[in-house]
Every structure is written in C-alpha cells, then in structure tokens.
Amino acid sequence: MIQIFNKSLPFSGKTAIISNGKSYSYAALHQASANFAQLLLEETDDLAEGRVAFMVNPGFDYVRVQWGIWQAGGIVVPLCLSYPLPSLRYTIENSGASVIVVSPEFEETLKDLADELACRLVVLGKNDQAKTLKALPEIDDARGAMILYTSGTTNLPKGVVSTHANLNAQISSLIEAWKWSSDDSTVCVLPLHHVHGVVNVVSCSLWAGASCEFMPNFSEKAIFDLIESQRINVFMAVPTIYFKLITYWEALPKVEQNAATNSLAKLRLMISGSAALPVSVMERWKNISTHLLLERYGMTEIGMALSNPYDGPRVAGHVGYPLPGVSVRLSDEGEIQVKGATVFKEYWNKPESTAESFTADGWFMTGDIATIDELGGYRILGRNSVDIIKSGGYKISALEIEEVLRQYPGIADCSVVGLPNDEWGELVAAAIVTKNQIDDKALHAWMREQMPAYKTPRKYVILADLPRNAMGKVTKKDVVHLIQ
The missing domain is CATH 3.40.50.12780 (ANL, N-terminal domain)
Incomplete structure (x- = not known):
C-alpha cells in the first residue's frame, strides 16, 4: 500500500482537505482516490510506472487524482496551470505520458494535443467514473512515483524521477524535524x-x-x-x-x-x-x-x-x-x-x-x-553559475550584495548578476525596483561605503519588476537579458 495512504488511515473521521468552501474527510479522500485508481485500471491491471500527466486545480481533486495514480501503479506528472501550450507539450511528450487528466476548464487547452499524441483524456466530472472494479496492485517502494520538471535555468527542463521510497524519506524527515502532528x-x-x-x-x-x-x-x-x-x-x-x-x-x-x-x-x-x-x-x-x-x-x-x-x-x-x-x-x-x-x-x-x-x-x-x-x-x-560572479579574479556572492542593496532607502527589491566583460570576466550589475526616484551616483557612493570596491555594482538598471518563475524565484538569466 502507498505509504502516505497507509499513514493517513487512522484519521478517517478527521478533515483532510478544505477547498472551494467544502471540507473533505480522510475517509472521503481514501474512497475517491481508490475510485480514480479503478478508472485508470479499466484497460490494465497495473499502470506499471506509466506516466499520467494532470492539469488539475489545487484542492480535493488534485489530491484524489495524485493518490489515485499512485494506487494504480502510475507515475504522477503534475502540469503547471499557467504554462503556455508549448511548455505543456514539452512536459507531456518528454515524460511519455499516455494519460492526461484535466479539470473541466483545461479540456479545451489539451484535448487536441491529447488526440495528436494518442493520449487518453480524462476530464474530471465528465468521464471520470470507473465502470468496473478491480483489485488494486501492490506497489513496491522502489517504483517510480513522481516526475517534477526543473526550472530549466541552463537549458531545457529535466524530468526529476523520485521513487516512493524517495518521497517517503523526504516526508518522514520533515515530519520529525518540524514536529508535524494530527493537531496541525x-x-x-x-x-x-x-x-x-x-x-x-x-x-x-x-x-x-x-x-x-x-x-x-x-x-x-x-x-x-x-x-x-x-x-x-x-x-x-x-x-x-x-x-x-x-x-x-x-x-x-x-x-x-x-x-x-x-x-x-x-x-x-x-x-x-x-x-x-x-x-x-x-x-x-x-x-x-x-x-x-x-x-x-x-x-x-x-x-x-x-x-x-x-x-x-x-x-x-x-x-x-x-x-x-x-x-x-x-x-x-x-x-x-x-x-x-x-x-x-x-x-x-x-x-x-x-x-x-x-x-x-x-x-x-x-x-x-x-x-x-x-x-x-x-x-x-x-549558485556556482548564477549567484557566484567571477570578476577580476574574485568570486563574489550576488546574494551578499543584494542584502546590502535592500537596505538602501527607496529600493523595494533587487537582483545582482554578472554581465560578460572582456576586462573583468564578469561585471557586477544590479537590477533594482524602486519605491521612489533614486540618484545612481548617491547609491553608488553609499555602496562603496558598505563593501569593498570590487563587490560594488558597476551598473544599475531600474526595472518595473523583476522576472520570476512560478515559485516567485527571480530568473537571473532573464535579468541578464533585460539589463545587458
């Protein structure tokens, strides 16, 4: 049995999930995920690490689909809800997904792609009811459980395969360290x-x-x-x-x-x-x-x-x-x-x-x-490539400079990067988001008072906002393109 499913069985009467104004018990989650697993097993007895991509809104549906895929023996491939079609295509094609699961509002986005790739398309609330009941397969911890794609800061995103054993170790480590309990x-x-x-x-x-x-x-x-x-x-x-x-x-x-x-x-x-x-x-x-x-x-x-x-x-x-x-x-x-x-x-x-x-x-x-x-x-x-700037023989931490810049009155946020430079190797540059007008010369003079000259930015560019990925992390390769 899937470990996270097994661990939650003693709490069947408790509220597991609250979404869209509704509360769902653990018992409801157990039943709904098992039902979804049955749906996926209509044409086989075991997905056998087959990949199932899903574009499902956060909430009860997301978890029942995720747990259902696991119980059917598949590998979950979550899709980013805000990705454009080319990015979704890349993830689905690269993972080799044979099934795509969507919330109703994403059916139009992916139905043509599902047809093109000969993927089974499951639309929640439309064709997601199992017609037959089968015994669920035994899932070994060594099986693949999830593929998450890296943000692709160096080239195309890579699919990171984690097994059930990997996930069990990650979760149990945090349960112990952060003292999670059923009272939380x-x-x-x-x-x-x-x-x-x-x-x-x-x-x-x-x-x-x-x-x-x-x-x-x-x-x-x-x-x-x-x-x-x-x-x-x-x-x-x-x-x-x-x-x-x-x-x-x-x-x-x-x-x-x-x-x-x-x-x-x-x-x-x-x-x-x-x-x-x-x-x-x-x-x-x-x-x-x-x-x-x-x-x-x-x-x-x-x-x-x-x-x-x-x-x-x-x-x-x-x-x-x-x-x-x-x-x-x-x-x-x-x-x-x-x-x-x-x-x-x-x-x-x-x-x-x-x-x-x-x-x-x-x-x-x-x-x-x-x-x-x-x-x-x-x-x-x-990062040894992004946040470590090599300038004039020095290895400079961009994060250290950012911490100092944020202390300057009028700066709301900033990102420090290295720009290619024939003389210095990389030139320290700063993209800044301001609350009000800032004098570049005054800022530079102040920075020279705070840290060694070789660490102070040689270039300042004011942006309306910093480019970020879905997790809110500044994408520094985009900053470089914006301020070069």
Whole structure:
C-alpha cells in the first residue's frame, strides 16, 4: 500500500482537505482516490510506472487524482496551470505520458494535443467514473512515483524521477524535524508542480493526519483572515509572499495591525523557502509576527536537505543543519553535496545527465555554493553559475550584495548578476525596483561605503519588476537579458 495512504488511515473521521468552501474527510479522500485508481485500471491491471500527466486545480481533486495514480501503479506528472501550450507539450511528450487528466476548464487547452499524441483524456466530472472494479496492485517502494520538471535555468527542463521510497524519506524527515502532528492545520498557497507545495505542505500535512486548506488564488487579506480565524497553525511560503504580506500589514490601521500581530503570534510554525530569504524581510516579519522564520534549503532532486532548527537558535541568512536521514558535505570548491534516501533516482531518459550529477562516490552535486559557520550551520552563497560572479579574479556572492542593496532607502527589491566583460570576466550589475526616484551616483557612493570596491555594482538598471518563475524565484538569466 502507498505509504502516505497507509499513514493517513487512522484519521478517517478527521478533515483532510478544505477547498472551494467544502471540507473533505480522510475517509472521503481514501474512497475517491481508490475510485480514480479503478478508472485508470479499466484497460490494465497495473499502470506499471506509466506516466499520467494532470492539469488539475489545487484542492480535493488534485489530491484524489495524485493518490489515485499512485494506487494504480502510475507515475504522477503534475502540469503547471499557467504554462503556455508549448511548455505543456514539452512536459507531456518528454515524460511519455499516455494519460492526461484535466479539470473541466483545461479540456479545451489539451484535448487536441491529447488526440495528436494518442493520449487518453480524462476530464474530471465528465468521464471520470470507473465502470468496473478491480483489485488494486501492490506497489513496491522502489517504483517510480513522481516526475517534477526543473526550472530549466541552463537549458531545457529535466524530468526529476523520485521513487516512493524517495518521497517517503523526504516526508518522514520533515515530519520529525518540524514536529508535524494530527493537531496541525495548514494552507497551501504554492504551485503544485514544485516540491515545496507537493511535498512540504500537502504531503507532510496528510501524512501526519493534519488538515490542509487550499487557496488557489493568493490574497493577502484572505491569508490574514485565515490566520486571525485560527484555522491554521502552520504556514509555509516563498520570500515574495512574505514581502507582500509585510506590505499589506504596513498599510493597515494600527488597531488592525495589532490584531493581526496577536493572531500571528499564535501560529506554531512559519517557514520560508524556494528562494533566498533576504535578512531584511526576515527581520521585518519578526517585528510584525513575533516569528523568526524557519529557513530551509532543498531542491527538486533531493527534497529538503538543510533546515534551521525547530527548537533552538535560527540564524538569519543561514539555512541550518542536515535534516534527519540526510548526509551533507562541502566539496573543496564549497559546493553542497547530498547523499541519502531522499535523493532522486534519475533524470528521465537522461542517463548521461544523471551520471554527471553524482560524484564517483555517489554524492549528488547540487551546484549550490555554501560556507559552514562556527556552529556547523550552512550559509548559502549562491549558485556556482548564477549567484557566484567571477570578476577580476574574485568570486563574489550576488546574494551578499543584494542584502546590502535592500537596505538602501527607496529600493523595494533587487537582483545582482554578472554581465560578460572582456576586462573583468564578469561585471557586477544590479537590477533594482524602486519605491521612489533614486540618484545612481548617491547609491553608488553609499555602496562603496558598505563593501569593498570590487563587490560594488558597476551598473544599475531600474526595472518595473523583476522576472520570476512560478515559485516567485527571480530568473537571473532573464535579468541578464533585460539589463545587458
């Protein structure tokens, strides 16, 4: 039996999911997912790791489809709801999906592609009722469970294959580290084609017997209303969301600010991830909420690897220590390398890329550069290609410069990149989003007072906003194109 399904069986009478104003018990989820598995098995006794792509709105339907695919022996391939057709085509074709499942509003988007690729198209609420009942297959933990696609910062996205054993290790590690229990309740405001939303929020809460509410359309007011009603006690988000919540709170009348702060203080846990958390945002949020956000580090290929402690000191700008069951080391160049049951199986149909991503002794090379502090905690300096700028013989952390820039009055956000330069190798440049007019010369003079000259940007470009991916992470290759 699928482990997450098995773990949730004792909580059949509890609320598992709240979506679209309705509450669904674990018993309802168990039955609905088993029914969906039966539908998928109409033409076979076992999907046998066949890929099922699904474009389903966040909520009860998303989870019943995901669990149903697993129970039928298939591999889930979540599709991003905001992707254009060429990107959806790439994911479906590359994964070799034979079945596509959609919410009704996405039928028109994908029906012609499904016909072209000879994929079975299942439309929820239209043709999703099983006609026969079969015994569900036994699912071994070594089977493939999920393919999530990387953001493709270097070339075309790669499909990351995680087995059931990988997912079980990732979830159980976080259950232990973050003290999840059946008394918890959370809300998912994150896209469900990334590990942050799929594993950290939804899978962890349901494994623990907690309840998970879905908010497909993010709203600052709705988040604060949810917190003030005390319907949740665990909240996870990306730095961009915390920045939006800070801005919203600061615009509230004083009385409402106090009420919001009192409600926030009652939450058990607040976590930030998927992108570097600016220290300034962390400090402002602590003043508002009383919570020092728990920052952690992970990626699609490994789930979560490092986390600041649940109990004990959390250091701003640091991502903490190895999680239970995860081994972490730094290479001679400072690259984070990870080993353990949480590490993915392979890149889909890319044996060479898979082999190139591991050291000779079996450690996955993350491509992220870090240092270790005197307490043994990790501090991310950036990607070895994107956030590490090589200029004039120096290796410069773009994240460090960004932290300083955000302290300058009038700067709302920024992104520091390296621009190709014959003399310096790379020239440090900054894209900035401003609250009001800024004098470049004054900014540059101030930066020279804050850090060594070789680290200060040689070029400043003002943008209306920074380009971001679906998780709110700044896409630095796009920043480079915008400011060159």
